Amino acid sequence: MTAGRRLPAGVPFRQFVLKVHSRCDLACDHCYMYEAADRSWRSLPPVMNLEIAAAVGSRIAEHAESNRIGALRIVLHGGEPLLAGVEHLRGIIEALNSQLETMDRPPMVEFLIQSNGVRLDEKFCELFAAFSVRVGISLDGDEVANDRHRRYADGRSSFAKVIAATELLRRPDYRHLYAGVLCTVDIANDPHRVYSTLAAVEPPAVDLLLPHATWDVPPPRPDGVRRPSTLADPAYARWLQVIHRVWTANGRPFGIRLFDSIESTLRGGPPLTETMGMAPSDLLAIATDGSIEQVDSMRVAFDGAWSTGLNVLSDALDTAAENPLIDARRSGLRDLAKQCRTCPIVAHCGGGLIAHRYDSSLRDSSDPVAAFRNPSVYCADLYSLVRGLRGEARPAVGRQAQQLSVREDLLDQLASGFGDASAVSRLNEAEASVNRSVLSAVGPRLERLHPTGRHAWSLILELDDVAPDAVARAIAHPFFRVSALAALHRPAEVRAEVFTGYALAAAAFAGIDAELPVSAGVEYLYLPGICRITAPRGRAAVGAGKPRDTKQWMRTLSSAGAPDVLLEDMDAARDVYGGGRPAVRLSSAAVERWRGSFAAARRLIDDAYSEYSSGLATGLRALVPVKSAPRVIQSSATHRSAYGAFAIAHPSDDAAFALLLLHEFQHLKLGAVLDLFDLCDGADTRLHYAPWRPDKRPAGALLQGVYAHVAVVDFWRRRIETAGEPAETQFARWRAAAWSVLDTLEHAGTMTELGLRFIRGMRTTLGPWMDVPVSPVALDAAHRASAEHRGKFGS
């Protein structure tokens, strides 16, 4: 043997994985030992003999002595270590201890054994109790999950025996020996069932391992095809996030080292596993013949990747630190890929497990690390997982959620029937929050609509981390909530591609490349507020912020000094206005006609109704052209779930357009207020006469009507000078109608305190107008029209 020496730099080895047996009694098809590229196990002795064990003990003692190590861990591993038998394992442990005990200051030694559990019995447990050997069991989840890979060579299930092993370890005599469970992830398994089974065996800790893969042999994706993860399809991250959520909801009854490690580094602490974080590896593996090896996972890279050319019979353990690949695991950023070195999450993922970075196309005979100087094949999964956990950590380390609120002076503005840009901005903010809540509710359910929905949700989550304003902008589209609520309440009526469109719209707003699958038969996709695109070959994409394969662009109603208002004639969700059937795609000439009318109506409002201008410019986002109905001279409608938009048939003239804009925008404002506050008892189903409708209405709808008519009254009031008696008649009729409805509501016993405040606010506006003199002719005409309406619809 060569003499030990202090490591010139870096960290000494403190964890030693001893392959005490190189065969296994199971034939797990995901095993890196027997099913990977490396075949060297065939030439190894099946069992570590006692001479080798003593040499290992001596080398560990030498290493501990020269590096002044006070505590170390020895993991008895395999193959399956229990195949060595009780007595031989006893001999190995005694051989190791006998060497360590010769030291002047023996280190504290923690023994662990990692087993598949199928042979674990009381005799083994008594041995482990005698030497304080803690036992880890491999279990991939429920029976279906476990037997997907962990079977005997003849195909028999190992599940019952593994569960029996965990039961043995939970007996009072052996409970202290139970180290935990090691679970290899397979995204084909149901994460809820996997978690339930893991929790049921009451482990002190769980290790979740990503299945070994490289860029040469990527991991299987949800469709079964092997390919690297992408930000749009971080299936392993999504699977792990489900486990994380369930685990957290369950009170985290045991540690999960992967999550604990990420959360530790997110808090500025150390990584807790070699697979994550930047801490130099302190782990060394030793085969049954005494060979000093790379970590086992390297076997997935290429045949012989495990080899260091060193053996405990001839080489000190310190020497292993000079091996280029072992050194690469201990050199921090130096041997990571360039993009990893500059990645914002590298401190948390550490570039991923070194074996997962392997790409044979990068091999360089002069640089043994070159083929590993690459991001992990799980890069996008790790990125998504870390970003997701960082997001989830936010509330714990930062802010308390605030209640949505509106300043009293702004609320009083709105109650009076007006509301400037500041007040409407508050409503926009509140609606943004509500839409975000709706998104968080519908997102996890998109997969139920169609498997492609999962990809849309993943992209939205990813974009929300890096470009939250783009996601907010996308879901501010007036019909987002219509679609999302339909997906929640009537999923059969909604296609997942609606949300694929929202995800891609957000990507476009963010200027981020993205591509998502669409289900068979989907030819077109609508990116809300942007355009309609084609989806060739089952994919839809945006690149450099611009949709690919654009079919039709969204047109707008430009208005000077105000944000563009969409002329929404593409979103299928716009068909919510009852009788007002949406117009089909407008011709260019029709668009120009709408633009001219809208501009004229806006000018009229700016000139004659300026109190409404800034609020309207702040809150109106879209008009939905609808077809005129027979015998109807004007038609418009709002929908409670479509804040910012209303449907309208092309008005007869500019003044009518202005009136409808004012009228419908009242509904939008009040709808947003009602999203936040109860103004009346929603359970009160009594119906009341509505002077402006043929049907009776409940209190909430009546409140909507009177709120809109405050603006209608105001419109006619200011038209009297130019339009004369007909306008005066309208003014007289609707002010009386509005006032009487305020009386109805005030005395109905159904209004909340805030609702009564709104009624008082409307009275404050209407009150002075009630005293405006009106000609007897107009007053008489108003009375007759009102009486006629009440006669027809009042009983």
Add this chain to the structure above:
Amino acid sequence: MEDNASQNVVASELEDCRDLPLTRIPVEPVLRRLQPEKSEDIETGVWVASNFGSAL
């Protein structure tokens, strides 16, 4: 959501979720308020001749 702490505010039962992670938003309060749509969710302004006459 308010930028003027000196002003009195009226608070909703809903939380401001704009800065909350999408996976950590309490959705029940919002979904409770946004019940499946009812007919009165649609406010129509269908103006027949008897309403407007020739006033415009």
